[in-house]
Amino acid sequence: MRRRTWKRFHPPGTSPGTLSVPAAAEGKGGLTLVTYRGDSVSERHLAAVAEVPAAPAAGENLWLRIVGHSGETLGSLTARFGVHPLVLEDVVNLGQRPKVEEFDDYLFIVVDVLRFGTNGGLEEEQVSLLLFENLLITIEERESDLFKLVEDRLRSGRGKMRTLGVDYLAYALVDAAVDHFFPALERTGERIDEVEDELLERPDRQGFEKLHGIKRDLLRLRKATWPLREAVAKLTRTDVRQVREGTRVWLRDVYDHTVQIIDIVETFRDMTAELVDLYLSSVSTRLNEIMKVLTIIATIFIPLTFIVGLYGMNFNTQAGPLSMPELNWRWGYPAVWVLMLAIAGGMLWMFRRRRWL
Amino acid sequence: MRRRTWKRFHPPGTSPGTLSVPAAAEGKGGLTLVTYRGDSVSERHLAAVAEVPAAPAAGENLWLRIVGHSGETLGSLTARFGVHPLVLEDVVNLGQRPKVEEFDDYLFIVVDVLRFGTNGGLEEEQVSLLLFENLLITIEERESDLFKLVEDRLRSGRGKMRTLGVDYLAYALVDAAVDHFFPALERTGERIDEVEDELLERPDRQGFEKLHGIKRDLLRLRKATWPLREAVAKLTRTDVRQVREGTRVWLRDVYDHTVQIIDIVETFRDMTAELVDLYLSSVSTRLNEIMKVLTIIATIFIPLTFIVGLYGMNFNTQAGPLSMPELNWRWGYPAVWVLMLAIAGGMLWMFRRRRWL
Amino acid sequence: MRRRTWKRFHPPGTSPGTLSVPAAAEGKGGLTLVTYRGDSVSERHLAAVAEVPAAPAAGENLWLRIVGHSGETLGSLTARFGVHPLVLEDVVNLGQRPKVEEFDDYLFIVVDVLRFGTNGGLEEEQVSLLLFENLLITIEERESDLFKLVEDRLRSGRGKMRTLGVDYLAYALVDAAVDHFFPALERTGERIDEVEDELLERPDRQGFEKLHGIKRDLLRLRKATWPLREAVAKLTRTDVRQVREGTRVWLRDVYDHTVQIIDIVETFRDMTAELVDLYLSSVSTRLNEIMKVLTIIATIFIPLTFIVGLYGMNFNTQAGPLSMPELNWRWGYPAVWVLMLAIAGGMLWMFRRRRWL
Amino acid sequence: MRRRTWKRFHPPGTSPGTLSVPAAAEGKGGLTLVTYRGDSVSERHLAAVAEVPAAPAAGENLWLRIVGHSGETLGSLTARFGVHPLVLEDVVNLGQRPKVEEFDDYLFIVVDVLRFGTNGGLEEEQVSLLLFENLLITIEERESDLFKLVEDRLRSGRGKMRTLGVDYLAYALVDAAVDHFFPALERTGERIDEVEDELLERPDRQGFEKLHGIKRDLLRLRKATWPLREAVAKLTRTDVRQVREGTRVWLRDVYDHTVQIIDIVETFRDMTAELVDLYLSSVSTRLNEIMKVLTIIATIFIPLTFIVGLYGMNFNTQAGPLSMPELNWRWGYPAVWVLMLAIAGGMLWMFRRRRWL
């Protein structure tokens, strides 16, 4: 089934902030609470949001992971942490533009990752982050390996992840999300190269339809990455309180990556536009060539066929001296051959002179 | 009848602020006054604007709904509430760009909704809002179900609509108006998918004309939504006095929707541009194929037809030794067949080598 | 004669501010002085600029109308009112971009109106306004009905025109000038609709040339309206001293009109671009169809013609047992018919399978 | 020889400010010193820059004209007036973008003029101005009539040129340089009109190649005029010390001219894009027409030729009752004619119904 390229919506006029989790998505939510500090990390599955401790111990950071969209779980976020209903609406309505919104207590970040799925098509995956003082809540659309490596780093204690605050963790997650675009871009680049080779060798319908598919994917990538850049840029701005000064330099690096991604997407778009031109010109060149062969063969034989038709007429040679006397001439038949060869030769000479051969 | 895509105008040089309500629209105006507070809501039909109470009771909010453009009713708005004549001119002249204008006492908002009508075509509906301190005046072009759900929410007392001021009501109406674009977009998306399938399977004139229709609709949607975004952005700005701080966060959500809508419209435009390319390339590919078949059949048979014409000539075989002696050879006829099969085979081999088959 | 789309110029290096009124335009200047106050209005033809009173009576406003470009009359404006020579150069050199320039004593406004003339072509008309404290000088290119309705309003005393200052009069004139674009746009919209119908029904050269004409007109409209918007925007800015606060709200309305006009022009441009696509695709679709018919008829008859040619060969049936024995078979002729019908049928079946029919 | 559209460069890594005057250009430099005040003007040829007086007499202005690029002369400008080496590099390296650079003592202005040369091609001419307090140095690429009229005005004492400072002279020169674009634009406009007429009447290769030439010229004009506008805009800014307040209003006029020029260039570009469309559509329309004629003639005659071929078969009418008995029927031949006329008529009727005729 084709995933829509636009967001889910409810009937116009519905009360805003209404949580309408689709039945299919409901009930698969899983809660994990990761508590970490400089020297330790512990993981615990929760049954409900209410189990999250009111205030973490000093020096401790909490990461609450919510997987799947359970109406009940999400609803309790408002009660427990004062999350605005509109935020939850955005969490649930997939296909959001990536964005960053500041609230008094927390920062709301939505990121949309595009990856090539196992079936070869681009798949979208929305991740929402709520960044509080010592608490990071992430809400993922479904179970996936998006943040596998970040989890491993946190567990293993490599790098400075544990010693820095939750804003650094948020950065690491956004960074991982953004980096997931690179394999998708590399794959797209390979597909473009393949199609180019194909079109240069044999411009046909199939290659063009592949190209059409690539262009559609690029449209989606483009639509996903431009707002992503804006969102990350907003994170790096100095007036965002939830992000510490030290984390900003790392976010600038993520920002550079988004710019890079956009650069690549735009370059790919230019390249595919190029290939469309190439394809169309190939098709018309090919038509040209075929027409040339037809023209040459036809124009040579049309007069000859007329001549042989001429001497196939049944005029009575006895009717008068001008009534097809050629038929009875001794050299009539060879003369006709000479005439025909002369015409064919003349035509060929003319074609060559006009550079049609 | 096709609705014009540009605004109604009066003869250049006419006094500005002249109310020229077209005869057809005149006289169908209906006035309803909705009075609501936290715990109650009452609705009353009015005969004239003058019946609106001078000052609402404390804690009470008034919503004056005017349906249809009656010159008299609108005129009395100036007398009663000091509405600027130019505002009324804008209310009456349909096809306005969505906009927000600040005046000393009130805020003037015009929104244009595009929906697919029952006849399958896009229909425009202009709504004007005048937002005073405790009073909201809305002027709708005609009776419609645009705000059905908002009315219901107000009547039922669900949500916080009654407890918040008229600016929240104004927000709810603008939100509903903006949300009406989503079904139109979804329908357009479906039409694009349909046309794409059609064009991929069988590229013909009909599909292309449908595509042309979609592009025209997209032009109208685009023309409607860009200024809409500007207008909503203006509403969210902090220097608009009539909108309370608390309402602004909800308006930011509407703003996000308008951005989303524009995103979708632009993506659709890119997709239709893609489809035009696809169509044109399909047409030329198809022409190519047809030409190939013609060329192959023609180039094979043209020489053969020449040969059979040749031996249909009536040269007198008695005239001399070189006068078509072939006709009397024992193996003449079979030899001609062999020659013709060789020519046809050679041609086919050449075509295959050139990859034309 | 085609009116140039760019401005008149003098040899490069000429002293700036040189008044080179073309001989053809010279000497047709007419001067009218309109003096008005709240309760009265009087009109007087003047022989020279010097007759304008030095200072108007209190509460009196003066409107000096100059029609036609007389070098002498314009020259005396510098002497009498201190108008900068460059301003006069701009007045005389037609084809100016609409603009607003502030000087110490006065405001200089140039507006270019495009209307459809009686001969069906777009005609340009430049109007210059010099707005002083209590004096408005307008310089029109030629006698015309541009400001007919404004004059009438001033004479009749309807509206507030007489009671407000000359800046309101200037506004009224600019408003009238801008409004003159609407009929031109409406006419253009009708032409586009006509051409669209024509092209959908029968795509031919003529329709395309009409479309080309419309596009040229749109280019001119566009070139005229973008700077017009800028100019009017400048007028509405609060730092323009010559325009009173109260007049600004009316000018904002004119500004909205210019935005509307640009919107329409851009929409029309998109629509004509659409129509070009439509036309080109129609032409190639049509070519396709014609080619198909040719191909089908040709490919069916070419083999048949070969067959009948075959049995028209004059091989001597007596020469040997394989020398066209078919000619003497009892069922030879009917068998050939059967063969030919089978070939034709097979071809038609193949065409239908490939969806070429 | 084609003039490059990009700037001369030296090997990467060369010391900046290196003066590498090409041998061809070297040594043709001529120095003229013009000394003027309100009531007098004198001209003197100099042998070297050192002859310029250290300080001009009170009220006197100096204009040092350097024609041609002599390495020695330019080099001495640094020694004598402290001109930065990079400035001289820019003076010598032709093909500079027009620009204005401020230094402590002087203003550096480079302007590039494009004119149609005697051979019909666009020719570039670079002029550099160094504007000091009472001294203007101009460096022209070669002897030309660029500033002929300005010189005349200075000599004749017409206008206020002598009474105002060297900044006014600089203005007059820049104005003259900018005005030189107008004849080039007029010529281009005429060429576009010519090509349009040609293409409308007879769309052929030649017209298209002319159009291609015009587009190339427009590319160069565009590349020259956009930075020109920026440069002049910089001159009009109030923070440029070397330009007196009174001169600024004149420069604003030059600025208007550059805007006008860009407007015209952009309009021309749109017009040529239009003409390309027109040409391409004409070509395909024409192909269409030709194909139609071919199709009609071919499709009418192909079946007829089949029929006459049919009755040219040599089946032995004696072989059996179904062996071409038509040949011996009394009305056989007329019946064939009737059949053929019916077929031809039917075809024509079908073509007419499909609007192919």
Add this chain to the structure above:
Amino acid sequence: MRRRTWKRFHPPGTSPGTLSVPAAAEGKGGLTLVTYRGDSVSERHLAAVAEVPAAPAAGENLWLRIVGHSGETLGSLTARFGVHPLVLEDVVNLGQRPKVEEFDDYLFIVVDVLRFGTNGGLEEEQVSLLLFENLLITIEERESDLFKLVEDRLRSGRGKMRTLGVDYLAYALVDAAVDHFFPALERTGERIDEVEDELLERPDRQGFEKLHGIKRDLLRLRKATWPLREAVAKLTRTDVRQVREGTRVWLRDVYDHTVQIIDIVETFRDMTAELVDLYLSSVSTRLNEIMKVLTIIATIFIPLTFIVGLYGMNFNTQAGPLSMPELNWRWGYPAVWVLMLAIAGGMLWMFRRRRWL
């Protein structure tokens, strides 16, 4: 092997600042330390970064050149000079966008040079600069002649390079890097001219594929030069502490060069777009011509062939008075000739009248 147009990346989620030097690049690093002051310059090969003196003697400047990416060497930069790990990541990950980043102690500059390699293809070369107070560290991707001339100037003591600080040296290197684009552009310009000549003379597939190659190169150049301009612009800004006031004027010159380069690239892009149009129109013009010849020959001979076929029918002239009596007429054969010549002449006349010949 084709060099990727996008940056190397590691698995998403990897710890940022991880140095993953590819095995192929590892170990080829070479360290050179250049110590210079006004009157002397000395060069020394180092084994490790640790050998760089902690603080240079007064008036001495240090230039540390690192060639090749050795993980160990780069790693020690962090230890020795406090270089941020992200900076090193950028140094190692080739295909960076050119950029300038400020840190407390140093400025980080990355520049990407595109040159035509010996195999005729564009080759990328990334150079990183770390500008400290008295120390400049450069890291080059591989041994090359990029900075040959700058080294020579430093060694020879020509110009002011030795007397100015390391910021001037950095400028000189960036200038050299930027100037390396000019030969690449010149070469591209020549290729465009060649292809234009080719396409004007004989529009074929090969020329178009060359054009395609040029466009791909231009895409890369464009992608490289736009961010380069931004980066250099950032260097010229007054708030960059590491760059001295005096060096800024030289950097402004580099900035002008980058603008020039972009101008040229954009002009080239316009020119190649032009050439694509030219090519496509040439192809269709050519097809047109070929079709015309085919049509003319075919339409002339098709009716004639019909006529000769007609009189090749074997109707028995004895069967009746209307059964092909022409065959026995005395002037039958000559009359057929006259008829055929009349038809051919009429056709030719018609073609000429329609301007098809």
